[in-house]
Amino acid sequence: MSNGCECGCGGKDEKLEKIREVIAKCNGDKSQLIHVLNEVQELYGYVPTYVQKVISDEMDIPMAEIYGVITFYSRFSLEAKGKYNISVCLGTACYVKGSQAVLDKVKEILGIDVGGVTADGKFSIEQTRCVGACGLAPVMTVNNDVYGNMDPSKVKDILAKYE
Amino acid sequence: MEKVNITIDGVKMEVPSTYTILDAAREAGIDIPTLCHLKEINEIGACRMCIVEVEGARGFATSCVMPVSEGMVVRTNTPAVRDARKVTLELLLSNHDRKCLTCTRSGNCELQALAEKLNITDIEFEGEMTDGELDELSPSIVRDPKKCILCKRCVAMCKKVQNVGAIDTINRGFKSKIGTACNKSLNDVPCSLCGQCITACPTGALREKDATKAVWRAIADPDTYVVVQTAPAVRAAIGEEFGMPIGTLCTGKMVAGLKKLGFDKVFDTNTGADLTIMEEGTELIHRIQNGGLLPMITSCSPGWVRFAENSYPELLGHLSTAKSPHQMFGAILKSYYAEKQGIDPKKMFVVSVMPCVAKKAESEREEMKVNGLRDVDAVLTTREAARMMKEAGINLAILEDEQFDDPMGEATGAAVIFGTTGGVMEAALRTVSEVLTGKELEKLEFEDVRGEVNGIKEATVKIGDLDVKVAIANGLASATAIMDMIEKGEAPYHFVEIMACPGGCVTGGGQPIHDAKTRATVDIHGLRKAALYEADKGLKRRKSHENPVIKQLYDEYLEQPGSHKSHELLHTTYHKREYFND
Amino acid sequence: MKTLAELNEIREKTLSEISLRTNRNYTGREKHILVCGGTGCTSSHSKEIIANLEAGIKANGLDNVRVIRTGCFGLCARGPIVVVRPEDTFYAMVKPEDVDEIIEKHLKNGEIVERLLCKDVDGTLVKSLDELNFYKKQHRIVLKNCGLIDPENIDEYLAFDGYKALEKVLTSMSQDDVIKEISDSGLRGRGGAGFPTGRKWQFAKASENEQKYVACNADEGDPGAFMDRSVLEGDPHTIVEAMAIAAYAIGANKGYVYVRAEYPIAVQRLQKAIDQAKEYGLLGENIMGTDFKFDLEIRLGAGAFVCGEETALMESVEGRRGEPRPRPPFPAVKGLFGKPTLLNNVETYANITQIILNGAAWFSSIGTEKSKGTKVFALGGNINNVGLVEVPMGITLREIVFDIGGGVPNGKEFKAAQTGGPSGGCLPAEHLDTPIDYESLSAIGSMMGSGGLIVMDDSTCMVNLARFFLDFTVDESCGKCPPCRIGTKRMLEILERLVNGKGKEGDIEKLETLAMNIKRSSLCGLGQTAPNPVLSTIKYYRDEYEAHIKEKRCPAGECKAMTKVVIDKEKCKGCSACSRKCPVNAISGEIKQPFEIDQDKCIKCGVCIATCPFKAISRV
Structure with missing residues (x-):
């Protein structure tokens, strides 16, 4: 089962094939685990268990160690994020300019907490520590769109764009 | 070796330059507290208990990993050091489930001992505790994360020493805990159940799944005929639970203690071990003579069997089909012995006292049943057996020796050495050699096959015209090395002995637990092993095929080794195990 | 693979094309439009500005105008920034739709678009970058190429003396010469602790081993800091060159740059720089015709602040959880993959080429007695x-x-x-x-x-600020050692108590005891410094802490739990509008009499404040 596709497409798991290629390029170099996981995160939006198993088998790293690495680094997630992932920066520069209030507003409107996904799978919220756009503080991003100089009153209109 | 001069707490000393401050302090009789340190296994400097002051250095030094250097001046007992250790320990305790009174490790807990030593009378910094659910689904091991102090000794044991990696640190920061992949139960991950994590744990966060209650119930039931058998390694260690020196052989006292507990009969698993040699030896001869799959690998260690099923399913054909000694013995007790004594096997309850926690899971296997009856109904670790004796007010140390019960109590020296690495091999060679050549051995000791802890030993033994190539491996990292050789077709052996636990059963996962300092300074394996070899030497019969009970058993019941009946009762099968498929 | 002569040819040719960017006396007709392509300006659509500019230039046949996507200019608050050279016109907060006007007025007719000019803080219009107060007291060594060159073009880097320092080192300096130059310069590590860089190099050189590594710490985890990112985005070759110099000096032939995965632009430009350097033979075998060889690889982090700590970084490069290792052994003896390793941060490396080219004496003339540059x-x-x-x-x-x-x-x-x-x-x-x-x-x-x-x-509460930092530390602590794992959590719990108006007598002292012991006992730098924000705020703002505990009051008015919403009896007309809007029915009273708020019920949402037509309700 671990070799088949579990994404529901019924056919060949192209993403998994790609990950196998990434692993193959590592030539058994276990120090590339984080690189491989970054690719999985990028491709799937999270790190599914069956992909962890493929990595474990092919790179000869125990599942528990892989899980330990995934749960150590905040970039990796174990569950799929929403179609639109909203990220509010809580870095110092954004925080002192009121990003907490922005985050609270997003949570209030979507009715979910940080780390959660809305029931329809559309939105998820996460908090980040500095995206490096401190000149635009406070910053909120929706997938790759960056919204600078945020204040809570702008949240509703921005989210409406993605409805 | 290069030496350096150092001063610790005013004591001037000359020590090898390879020493850490902790090594030197121990040599000087200065006690530095430690928690995470397990010599040569876990040297990560994490727990911060062993901090000391080094003159001229910025901040505290971590004595367990800091090497000594010429002219170093160390102070292990200053107000700042004491304060810092105390605060760190209080913090650990503030995140520890302090139910000491009902903890299996009470009285043998390094954390508890340290709290006493550091004079902790109050915990100033209470707060939220890290989440963690009790995991008792595994038939062998219970994990209680709320008692875990994250010293990672278990992880090092599982990953580094045993090459299993079933557990690891997961999450980050305050949420960190020792866990399994995908937060599953230990039962649902490729754990070999060797239990070395338990003996590495300084607290009660890891322990065996309790069987004492079930055994007490059976003993209390007048309709149940309760038989107990004891593995060879138990007698070399159980005395330690009663304050006897490490490696005291106390076979007679152990038998006396078990009889006092109320068992109807006390037998010796060694009888089963002699039987194993007959079956396994015959299988080996058969494989050699008929071009069977070689090397053949022993199957007495259930931790090893589980590991093979988890990691090398395609090589399971190499494992001997012989059941492990206590399972064979259980099967014989419920058939031959029951028939002979006129006991209804359904009313028989067989208890094994084992140095092992994997035996608990082994005894629950479907393959370990004959006619729907389990060969062995409950497995107690050495520790649990001692606990039951304590509960019954029995002090094993002062008991008079007693003998195993007849008729199943007779066993040979070959069987007793099963308890240490190389023992099964040596026992097998004594028998196989004489059976194959028909000549009596001049020297019984096969010293070449007596293994070292965590190593692989190879030897070539001449049996008649045949050069029998053997290997002995203990610890699952060594097992991995052997299996990788076999996988590549590079293993030149006829016969391989593998024990899951480093050092074999004497240092098994069910044996008495000693603290890290004792482990670092006393050769626990060496002392217990010596006790077994001493027992072997003291016995009249030292070859399994000379055991009269075994001879009688074949004559009266099994016909011959490898017979149809033998296979029914004494052999088993193995299967691939899969995980993470949900 | 380029020879030294070929490299020089490229330098000369490129310089002749781009010198107008620095030459204020340039009189030719060429114009270069520099558009900031840093993360901040890219987030505010500088890519679209570039696309519009290029399209407009093409449509208008302006063959004398080139658009260059540069690194960060620094004044992120006014981004996106567009600078026209040689006249040095500084346009700020430019939008993609402003481009037409720039083309029409400025590029075609030579008129400055005044409405887009940057205004200084005092409101004065600034025509050129030099006039801005922001730049007047700056001294650019590390950032010298940022905002000046196209970071994706190795030729532009070469034009401004790029890879000349490496050439000097390889052709005329011994390993010890290089280390002496760095030592004499007085350069200290810019990652935080300020360890003398030359001494670090000396240790790494002294460690004997066939395999050694150099590494660059670009895991800029400090929230609110983006220096390293800007260097990598604006001038990646300076890091490649400096690491090659360091590798030569200590005897290494392989390097790793550990970059946050959250910096995609930096990663992409650095990778491009590495590829170009390889193509030109500035990485690889026989560099510049000598027998020196050096290769460079990027390793991505995955979101863990602790990986900025050197031993944690090495664990992470090796593919594991970023848990620090005890020191000794120090990385110079046993670092990456157990081999001697030299680790410096981005900004430290960014000083190296200038020190080599201009000399230690030049560098040490800048700065103070103990902190140079x-x-x-x-x-x-x-x-x-x-x-x-x-x-x-x-x-x-x-x-x-x-x-x-x-x-x-x-x-x-x-x-x-x-x-x-x-x-x-x-x-x-x-x-x-x-x-x-x-x-x-x-x-x-x-x-x-x-x-x-x-x-x-003055609207910032220092207790809450300390709480904010501790929250960060608790989140980012690796969890390996108990003082940091549990101690910072206990400190956070106390601080949370304080900002929620539940502080207890003795809490400040508890914080101090914990802080001192966490600092002394923790395994790594993260834990050893984690209590600093608390200690320093207690030191300077103890009265604010005391107000939170003794008076249950937040002097800065930031801690919501401690503010009260009250009705001014004088102003209240008893209209009941507030009580009808209150979501928790906390307001009651008789019509035409002053109303009152039940403080036990009030959730401080502020709806009533907005509702009151007489401005009678306020937070205190």
């Missing part, structure tokens, strides 16, 4: 000129905040500056005239840190 700071928070500045060591905080930073916006008062991020401390107004260097900052309870400098105005 410059320091890059990321200015953020409640300050007008949010952005990146490079200043000589020894400059005062006042100069940075007020002269360069343009002071605090919205008419508020400066309260404190925070340096060193979660490891640093707060500097109150009384220390505004402290010269910035390693020693003086630690003497007043902060640290240089990697260079984040966050300004806070």
